[in-house]
Amino acid sequence: MDITRPDRRRFLLAAGATAAAGVLPLQVLAAEAAAQRIGIIGSGRVGSALGTSWAKAGHTVMFSSLDLEHDKKLAAGIGANARAGTPREAAAFGEILLISVPYGALPQLGKDLGGLLKGKMVIDTCNPFPNRDGEIANWAREKGAGVASAELLPGARIVRAFNAVGAARMAEAAQRQGPRSGMPMAGDDAAAIAVATRLVRDAGFEPVLVGGLAAMGKHLMPGTPLAGERSPEDIRKIAATLN
Ligand SMILES: NC(=O)c1ccc[n+]([C@@H]2O[C@H](COP(=O)([O-])OP(=O)(O)OC[C@H]3O[C@@H](n4cnc5c(N)ncnc54)[C@H](OP(=O)(O)O)[C@@H]3O)[C@@H](O)[C@H]2O)c1
Numbered sequence: 001m002d003i004t005r006p007d008r009r010r011f012l013l014a015a016g017a018t019a020a021a022g023v024l025p026l027q028v029l030a031a032e033a034a035a036q037r038i039g040i041i042g043s044g045r046v047g048s049a050l051g052t053s054w055a056k057a058g059h060t061v062m063f064s065s066l067d068l069e070h071d072k073k074l075a076a077g078i079g080a081n082a083r084a085g086t087p088r089e090a091a092a093f094g095e096i097l098l099i100s101v102p103y104g105a106l107p108q109l110g111k112d113l114g115g116l117l118k119g120k121m122v123i124d125t126c127n128p129f130p131n132r133d134g135e136i137a138n139w140a141r142e143k144g145a146g147v148a149s150a151e152l153l154p155g156a157r158i159v160r161a162f163n164a165v166g167a168a169r170m171a172e173a174a175q176r177q178g179p180r181s182g183m184p185m186a187g188d189d190a191a192a193i194a195v196a197t198r199l200v201r202d203a204g205f206e207p208v209l210v211g212g213l214a215a216m217g218k219h220l221m222p223g224t225p226l227a228g229e230r231s232p233e234d235i236r237k238i239a240a241t242l243n
Pocket of ligand 1: 041042043044045046047064065066067087100101102103105108109125126127128162163164165166167168
């Protein structure tokens with residue numbers, strides 16, 4: 001991306017301004033500071049790792065998947081800050097949702113959740129892989145994963161994050177000592193970005209907002225220059241070269 005392009009420059013200026021605590025709207029600051037109710041849809045490797053970290057950080061999580069018994073056991077093992085429900089219950093419970101399912105499940109999930117997604121902040125970890133997800137993955141790759149997810153989850157205020165770091169690293173990042181790895185994020189909604197920023201930090205990573213969903217969402221998946229674990233500074237440098 002050409003950082004000298006006016007739209008890119010405007011985005012970075014706006015993002016920088018939003019990140020400066022002094023000018024954040026009060027409701028965004030409040031959301032950033034408060035413990036959140038988080039609905040987790042997809043409690044597999046990623047959902048269980050992040051949900052566990054967030055519960056330990058003081059948030060309240062509801063796990064959901066296609067297997068309620070699994071989610072009840074997962075929640076019971078974590079304690080008072082975790083519970084289990086159906087995907088619709090988790091979507092209603094969460095002020096913010098983590099959606100972490102195989103990409104091929106998104107079209108049906110979007111229909112199942114319907115109006116519950118309207119206006120909801122959503123962190124989208126889902127990556128399209130044709131060999132796992134079928135034709136929808138080719139469509140999403142062509143369109144760009146950020147925009148594609150937004151189309152499949154209508155009304156959701158999506159932030160892409162946690163897309164190209166292994167779930168095993170997510171599981172232990174909050175306990176790790178030393179400098180934190182950066183976590184690239186892309187989104188368009190200031191309040192959703194603010195809450196996601198807090199949650200990325202509580203999961204043990206340093207958040208790096210790299211751009212909007214259309215421009216940068218497509219770069220947040222495995223196999224791109226931003227994939228893998230990098231320092232925040234390296235993420236910023238790489239993001240500035242992408243378009
Ligand atoms: N694994 C990684 O290292 C990693 C890293 C970054 C991003 N990602 C991406 O994040 C997403 C999740 O990855 P994962 O490794 O956590 O997958 P996973 O271990 O296979 O877990 C997927 C979860 O989604 C649930 N699920 C499937 N269809 C559903 C539906 N229609 N409604 C509700 N829940 C549904 C599954 O429930 P059941 O078990 O009951 O079927 C399971 O809990 C994928 O898109 C993946 O590409 C993965």
